[in-house]
Amino acid sequence: MTKFVIRRFIGLFPTLFVIITLSFFIVRAAPGGPFDREKRLPPEIMRNIEKKYNLDEPLLMQYGRYILDILRGDLGPSFSYPDHDVNYFIFNSLPKSLILGSIALGIAVIVGVGVGMISSVRQNTWVDYTAMSFAVMGITIPLFVVGPVLMYFLALRLNWLPTSGWVTGQHGWVTIIMPVVTLSLPYFAYNARLSRASILEVLRSDYVRTARAKGLREIVIMFKHVLKGALLPVVSYLGPAFAGIITGSVVVERIFRIPGLGQFFVQAAFNRDYTLLMGTVIVYSVILIIMNFIVDIVYGFLDPRISYS
Amino acid sequence: MDAATIEKSKEKNDIYVSELNQPIKGVSLWKDAWRRLKKNKMAMFGLVVVIVYAILSITAPILPIYSYKYQVLEHQYLPPSLNKNAGQLLLEREEMLLLAMANKMGRSELNQQERDKLVRLKEQVAMETREIDGEVVKVHERRYILGTDSLGRDLLARIIYGGQVSIAIGIIGTITSVFIGIVIGALAGYLGGRIDYIITRIIDVMYGMPYMMLVIILMALFGRNILNLFFALAIVSWLTVARVVRGQIISLKNSEFVEAARSIGASTGRIVFRHLVPNTLGVIVVFSTLRIPSFIMLESFLSFLGLGVQAPFASWGSLVSDGVEGMNLYPWRLFFPAIAMVVFLFAMNFLGDGLRDALDPQSKNKL
Numbered sequence: 133m134t135k136f137v138i139r140r141f142i143g144l145f146p147t148l149f150v151i152i153t154l155s156f157f158i159v160r161a162a163p164g165g166p167f168d169r170e171k172r173l174p175p176e177i178m179r180n181i182e183k184k185y186n187l188d189e190p191l192l193m194q195y196g197r198y199i200l201d202i203l204r205g206d207l208g209p210s211f212s213y214p215d216h217d218v219n220y221f222i223f224n225s226l227p228k229s230l231i232l233g234s235i236a237l238g239i240a241v242i243v244g245v246g247v248g249m250i251s252s253v254r255q256n257t258w259v260d261y262t263a264m265s266f267a268v269m270g271i272t273i274p275l276f277v278v279g280p281v282l283m284y285f286l287a288l289r290l291n292w293l294p295t296s297g298w299v300t301g302q303h304g305w306v307t308i309i310m311p312v313v314t315l316s317l318p319y320f321a322y323n324a325r326l327s328r329a330s331i332l333e334v335l336r337s338d339y340v341r342t343a344r345a346k347g348l349r350e351i352v353i354m355f356k357h358v359l360k361g362a363l364l365p366v367v368s369y370l371g372p373a374f375a376g377i378i379t380g381s382v383v384v385e386r387i388f389r390i391p392g393l394g395q396f397f398v399q400a401a402f403n404r405d406y407t408l409l410m411g412t413v414i415v416y417s418v419i420l421i422i423m424n425f426i427v428d429i430v431y432g433f434l435d436p437r438i439s440y441s
Numbered sequence: 442m443d444a445a446t447i448e449k450s451k452e453k454n455d456i457y458v459s460e461l462n463q464p465i466k467g468v469s470l471w472k473d474a475w476r477r478l479k480k481n482k483m484a485m486f487g488l489v490v491v492i493v494y495a496i497l498s499i500t501a502p503i504l505p506i507y508s509y510k511y512q513v514l515e516h517q518y519l520p521p522s523l524n525k526n527a528g529q530l531l532l533e534r535e536e537m538l539l540l541a542m543a544n545k546m547g548r549s550e551l552n553q554q555e556r557d558k559l560v561r562l563k564e565q566v567a568m569e570t571r572e573i574d575g576e577v578v579k580v581h582e583r584r585y586i587l588g589t590d591s592l593g594r595d596l597l598a599r600i601i602y603g604g605q606v607s608i609a610i611g612i613i614g615t616i617t618s619v620f621i622g623i624v625i626g627a628l629a630g631y632l633g634g635r636i637d638y639i640i641t642r643i644i645d646v647m648y649g650m651p652y653m654m655l656v657i658i659l660m661a662l663f664g665r666n667i668l669n670l671f672f673a674l675a676i677v678s679w680l681t682v683a684r685v686v687r688g689q690i691i692s693l694k695n696s697e698f699v700e701a702a703r704s705i706g707a708s709t710g711r712i713v714f715r716h717l718v719p720n721t722l723g724v725i726v727v728f729s730t731l732r733i734p735s736f737i738m739l740e741s742f743l744s745f746l747g748l749g750v751q752a753p754f755a756s757w758g759s760l761v762s763d764g765v766e767g768m769n770l771y772p773w774r775l776f777f778p779a780i781a782m783v784v785f786l787f788a789m790n791f792l793g794d795g796l797r798d799a800l801d802p803q804s805k806n807k808l
Binding site (some may be wrong): 146147150155158159162163268271272273274276277280281283284288375378379382383386387397398401402404409413416417420 | 646651652653654655657658659661662663664734738741742745746747748758761762764765768769772775776779782783786787790
C-alpha cells in the first residue's frame with residue numbers, strides 16, 4: 133500500500149512537468165507580447181523592458197531559467213502589474229477560490245449523496261421524482277445562466293442577499309451563499325443521480341439480502357453496508373468534479389465579482405501577462421493533480437478489489 | 442355451437458395461420474431502436490424541439506425577421522411587446538420620463554414645452570423613414586416581439602441567429618472531436634502494443650490537465666475567431682471518444698468475424714474501419730448526441746468570458762453574457778436568450794438519454 137502511494141506520488145511530477153512545459157511554449161508561441169500597446173513603444177525602451185524581464189534571451193534559456201525559478205518557489209514578476217510579483221497575487225487570491233471551491237464541493241458531495249439516498253429509498257414516489265427532475269435541471273442549465281438568474285431574483289428583486297462581495301466585507305458570510313449554490317449545483321445534481329443509481333443497484337445485491345435476512349435494521353444496512361459500496365462511483369466522479377469546479381469558479385468569480393484566482397487567470401490571459409498566466413495555470417494544475425491523487429487513494433481504501441501491485 | 446360460429450372461428454384461425462406463414466422480417470438494430478425511441482415520450486419531445494430549432498436555424502435567412510446586426514440607435518432597450526410597435530413604445534417611454542421629471546419638480550402635469558416635445562416626437566415617429574437593405578421603410582413601425590438590445594437590434598433575430606451559431610458549433614465541434622477520437626482510439630485499440638501504450642499515456646496526461654484552462658489560453662492568445670474556437674475545442678475533446686472506441690475495439694478484435702476477415706486477407710485499415718468501427722457506432726451516436734449540448738455549453742462558457750464569438754455575430758452564450766449587464770432594468774435581454782438556450786439543452790439531453798436507452802436497452806437506469 134505504502135509503496136503504491138509513493139509510486140503514484142512520484143508519478144505526479146512528470147504530469148506536472150508536461151503541463152508546465154506545454155503551457156510555457158503555447159504561451160510563448162502566441163503572437164503579440166505583454167508590452168504591445170496601441171501606441172508602439174520606442175525600440176530602445178522596448179529593448180530595456182525586454183532586458184529587464186530576460187525576454188531578449190533565447191527561448192530555451194528563458195525556459196530553463198523559469199524552471200529553476202519554479203523549483204525555488206518563485207513564480208517571477210508580473211508583467212502587467214509591475215509593482216507585484218506573481219506569488220503575491222496567488223497568495224492573496226488563492227484562499228478565496230479555495231474557500232469557494234471546497235464549500236461548493238463539500239455541499240455537492242454531502243447533499244448530493246444525501247438526496248440520492250433519500251431518492252433511492254423512496255424510489256418512484258413524488259420525493260424521488262421531484263429530486264430527480266431537480267437534478268436534471270441542475271445538470272442541464274449552465275452555471276452562467278443559474279448565477280445571473282439567482283442574482284436577479286434573490287438579490288435584485290427580493291433583496292434577500294447582497295449582489296456581490298466577499299466574506300471579509302461588510303455583509304460577511306451571506307455573500308458566499310449564491311456563489312456556492314451556483315457552483316455546486318451541477319455537481320450536486322450529478323452526484324445525486326449517480327448515488328441514487330448505485331444505491332439502487334447495491335440494494336439488490338446478495339450481501340444486502342443477507343444483511344436483511346440477519347434481521348438488521350434498515351438504517352444499519354444503509355449506512356454500514358450499502359453506502360460504502362455505493363459511494364465508489366461518486367468517488368471516481370470526484371476527479372472530473374474537481375476539474376469542473378475549478379473551471380466553473382472562473383465564471384462564478386466573474387459573475388459575483390469575487391477577486392479569486394480565476395479572475396486573475398482570465399485577466400492575465402487577456403493581458404498576455406506570461407508569468408501571471410503561467411503561475412495561475414501551475415497552481416490550478418497542482419491542485420487538480422493532488423486532488424486526483426487523493427481520489428485514487430481513497431478509492432483504493434473503499435474498494436478492496438483493487439490491487440496495488 | 443352452431444355452424445356459423447365454427448365457420449367464423451375457422452376463418453379467424455386461417456388469418457392467424459396466414460400471419461404466421463409470412464416470412465419473418467428481420468428488424469435491424471436501428472429500426473428496433475427507433476421503435477423503442479418512439480415509446481419514450483421525453484425523448485420524442487426532445488426530438489420535436491430539436492427539429493423545430495433546426496428548421497428555425499436553417500430557414501433563418503428567409504424567415505420574416507429583421508437583420509441580426511441592423512441597429513436603430515433610438516430603439517435601445519425597448520421592452521418586449523406583442524402588440525405595440527417601436528414608435529408607440531418610444532412615445533410611452535418618453536412620456537413616462539417627462540412625467541417622472543415633472544413630478545420631481547412638483548408638477549403633476551406636463552407643461553406646454555414638454556407637450557410640444559411629445560408632439561414633435563410623435564410626428565417624427567410617424568414620418569421618419571430609413572433605408573434598410575435597399576428598402577425604404579418607416580423605421581418606427583418595426584415590432585420587436587422580444588425587445589431590443591443595447592444597440593437597438595432585434596433580440597428575436599439575434600436569438601435565432603445566435604442559435605444558428607451555437608448549434609453549428611455544437612455539431613461541427615462534435616463531428617471533429619468524434620472523428621479524431623475514432624481514428625486515434627481505433628488505431629490504439631486495434632494495433633495494441635507500443636502504439637497503444639503511448640496513446641493511452643498521452644490521453645491520461647491530458648485528462649489530468651485542467652483543459653478548459655488550455656482552451657481559454659488558446660482563445661485569449663491566438664485571437665478570437667470561430668476557426669480558433671473549433672480548433673481549441675476539438676483538440677481537447679477527443680479524449681473520451683478515443684477511450685470509449687479503444688475499449689470497444691479491444692473487446693471486439695478477437696471475435697470470430699474479425700478472425701474471418703483476417704483469414705481472407707483483409708487489410709488492417711479495412712478491418713478497423715469496415716468491421717470494427719461500424720460495430721461501435723451505437724455508442725458513438727449516443728455519445729455524440731450527449732456531446733452536442735456540452736459543446737454548446739463550452740462555447741457559451743467562453744463567450745461568457747468574452748473569448749467566444751465576437752460581435753456583430755452572436756451566440757446564446759454571448760447574448761446571455763450581454764444580458765447580464767443591466768439585467769436589473771432590462772431583464773428580457775438576459776431571460777429570453779437564456780430560455781432559448783436552456784430549452785434546447787434540455788431537449789438535446791432528453792433525446793440523448795432516450796437514444797441511449799433505445800440503442801442499448803441494458804443501460805437503463807445507468808447514468
